[in-house]
Amino acid sequence: MGAVHGDSGVVQSSPWAAVLVVFCIGLVFLRFALLLRRIWRHRENASLRRNYTGSLLVVLGSGGHTAEALEMLKHISASSVRLERVVYVVAKTDSYSASKAANDHEELLPNVPHKFYFVPRAREVGQSYWTAVISTVYAVLYSLSIVPRENPGVLLVNGPGTCVPLAISAFLFNFLLVTKCRIIFVESIARVKSLSLSGKVLYPFADRFLVQWPILSYRYRLCEYHGRLI
Template identity: 25%
Template sequence: MKKKTTKICMISSSGGHLKELNELIEISEQYETFQITEKDKFSNIKIGTRQYYVNKIDRDEKNFLFHFFILFLKIFQIFAVEKPKVIVTTGALVAYPACLIGKLMRAKVIFIESYARTETLSLTGKLVYRLSDLFIVQWPDLSKKYSKAKYYGELF
């Protein structure tokens, strides 16, 4: 089957966020897709035809702001080459720069809140809420609390 030409960026932090994103792997079979994630033990999960890896950073680390700025630059470089039309993300930290840069480049943003978030949004969810074109939650009660949120079921 010939892939559709809309280019999609699948981006998430490693670990559970990446495992949730991997549940949408069919998208990469239908569309031109590339992946951005953190380089670690979950790097064997590959979505799309191209993978890009960024350094894992933590909000509590000493040089967080510097590393976060570097993350913005790295994602900007990737997007300058790839020019995605859609960004699909399950969060966390790595997702915010991608969503912000993507919106500036007129890409559509689809954010899927973590299955672990049953009562409130994650920090990334709160930051991306206004930027998103489609904001998906995996618990029906969350869709009642946040007017923009849509519930379509769970990824797992």
């Protein structure tokens, strides 16, 4: 499969061999990027500081994710953090989260501008993992323009499938030095002994990975436990 012989006797490379080489090189670069990411994480404090001033990108999702995200926003509004604007990203089929966030935002942060982006879901409830790969790639491509366009200082996610394309997009643009967006993953309080699927995917990419049960910080070296956050 590595080569085929034409009638002229010249050895021609198989296109699959070239694809395999490019794929392997891509894996090497990705691995190198993740190693650099881990080094940077230990060298600088990438948390949402109390004196932080800038924009915030929040990903909402069904199944309790929106309620938890808005609860975190409530804590932020009560702190000394000064937000320039808040950008919400919601799945196109999740009308409840958009309505809930719009109402709560007016109560919590009435003087802070906000806007919404509606994106395709990376994975629908009950969708198989294999077909989810295709829908995730499509969602990533669809979401690519949001991060560089808004250039948020912090991306706050807590596990909905919609957050995976946004976090990967932020990681890629950070790596390309287009943006400097801190990715903060807050695992759902419902995850007691293991990480969610989104958490497992984004575990290597997040600048800070916060969990709400101590056992998770013992099992996963990069996880941080600072008590209940919600």
